Amino acid sequence: MKTETRYWLMKSEPESYSIGHLKKDRKTAWNGVRNYQARNFMRDMKIGDQILFYHSNCKVMGVYGVAKVASAPYPDPTQFDPKSHYFDTKATKAKPIWDLVDIAYVSMFKEPVTLIDIRATPSLKSMIILQTGSRLSVTPVDPAHFNTILALAKRYM
């Protein structure tokens, strides 16, 4: 059977959930995504897919480490919870709207590969997160880009 690993980038504001949190938790349900395109990307995910973990909206923005997809996509439970910030009145258990995957900690870089580093690397110019106005919190990543980011992370090691 053909199994091809795919690569993704997921953004998180470190104040709400950082790679440090993921390291401690080891695994987490990536709930709260309320954008159709991002949701569709998560629906495409397979267990074992590799994820660049990106910190947004913070002092040093960039990729801080690697995670991996740890579950098949399933309905985000927070959409059914009236007390949740992510509650969606239009979602029912029979007809869920929002899906998510579990992600598991893989590694944390010694130093982040910063947004500045990424912008300064010509071969990474076509990454989706660099495109102006790109606000997607989940994006697919080209395998070559993934490897380049890992190589940049190893500079310090």
Added chain:
DNA sequence: GCCAACGTTGGC
């Protein structure tokens, strides 16, 4: 804190 870019909502 500002604001550009984007997605969503709702009136028509």
Added chain:
DNA sequence: GCCAACGTTGGC
């Protein structure tokens, strides 16, 4: 179905 108004994201 259009589009103005609004809310959010996220880099700077």
